[in-house]
Amino acid sequence: MNRRTVVSRCVGMVRAFCVLLVAVAVAMPAVRAEEDFGDFSSATLTAKAWGAVGAGKLDTALVFTGKCRELYMEKALEQQASLDGFASDEEAPMLWALNDVGTCLFIEGQVYEQQKDSKKALAAYEQLASKLGYAQCWDPKGWFWKPAEAANKKLKELEFDAKLE
């Protein structure tokens, strides 16, 4: 094989390799830069989720809510099971996992609504209403609001919307 043939084949192989690299890069999902989860506490994750929603970064909000659920859902369910009604104002802050995971589920419902994904919104609200009914979230106006009650209202809105189809 003469030199020209060898060079030509090498160029061809390099060209093919580059094409392959590009094809793989296009086919692979974009790697998300790791979000800053702070101290990984449920309160921090929930606050970051709210902040992301406020900034219009809906996918980012879902990353935070997803992390909160991943880390604390088991504890949230445990705290829910320990109750037979809403905790008093004094006791409510101690049910941190229940409150924060419940709030995160509500946030997810809100995000999916904004993204026009009714199915996922319904799923988030239903999970909240059926599994974490005693979650509470402090309202600066001076009381705890109930994410599950808000979810039930949202469920009714979405159920009515389905009637319009």
Add this chain to the structure above:
Amino acid sequence: MRSLSEAVTAAVVLLIAGVGAAAEAPSPGAIPVRIEGSPAEGFRLLRAGRPFRIQGVGGHQHLDVLVACGGNTIRTWDVDTLLRETDGVRLIDRAASLGLAVTVGIWLGHERHGFDYGDPQQLQQQRQAVTRAVEALRDHPAVLSWGLGNEMEGPTGSGDSEQIWQEINRLAGLIKSRDRAHPVMTVVANINPAKVAAIRQHAPLVDILGVNAYAGATGVGQQLRQLGWQKPYCITEYGLPGPWETEQTAWNAPVEPTSRQKAGMYNAATREILADPACLGGYAFLWGQKQEATASWFGMFLPTGEKTITVDAVTDAWTDRWPDDRAPVLRDVEMPLAGKRLAAGTTLRVVARSTDPEGEPLSYAWEVRRESSDRKTGGDAERRPEVVPGCIVSADDRGVATIRLPREPGSYRLFVTVRDGHGSGNIDNWPFQVGSGSR
């Protein structure tokens, strides 16, 4: 009894009741209304001895539509509206002829409008006006309850003025001394711990707490119970979040829910209100149309009188059925200008396609108006911005239009009104801003 003052007040109530029973028995015309129940079991109105759940609206127009949709009560904010004649018939008489009950709104002065609850002369004039109103209407069969004031404690702030609530108590006592047949409700702008505590302490003669609540309407009952409210309540204005409590654009223009979103909100809120045993019912707002941030935010009817999908929504909640002719339903929206800052003169294709449940052909009317610069608080009257000419390049009958943005920098809204030609329609709108660069 928790205190001496409460014991004294209770004695006064009994005295008024005794005097009232002797001197002011209900006349043959009045339909007596009383409250039955307890905090534990819930409350209900009995009207002529029969349970009456308020499926009401705030407003005085389209009463025949209200009846057809299953509504049974209207609420006004003043007495003059009820006494005003149209075609020789007073509104309250027309309501009665349609079988509607009426919560008679008795307007009370607001400090933000200059009323002084420390001025004896103003108070005396107000007391006389309340007395005249009660004496004029106490015998009317349509009267369900007295609506003593509307947000007179202030639409914002703590609303816990001892002076105001003591005066409300005095006025409630005045009403009860002249009318034994109807309960007294006072109407406030939402609730907070200080306000509810002040009402409990200083206005014990109030029978029903009416709460104007929008985004938080369905949480009111639970909050009242947490705050120790032991009497019935009503939601006296509700529907959708107000412009003060929704998402805002970067230039602080409130983002109005779509007509379709509003329908879900009205339906859910109505069902939740009727599901609370402590709640006597609610009054959807507004059974009519007004300019408040936009011309469409609260109106359940178009400015031209057609009912919107929110009317269908409350009909479904009240009756579990649709009205005879349904409003169009918003389906597809492509609104590249929504919430955006764009260059002057930009041309855009926009879509807001609706379908009609009965298959009727729809007409679309597009217009651009400036963002309102006449924003008020507390629902005070606002001027509607003028149409900006020359912005609608073309529009078809499928909800598609081509828009040319105004030349002048500023904040605007694109409105689309869709009508089915049979008495129903919707308005939707999207805020946008024109920057100083041009295209």
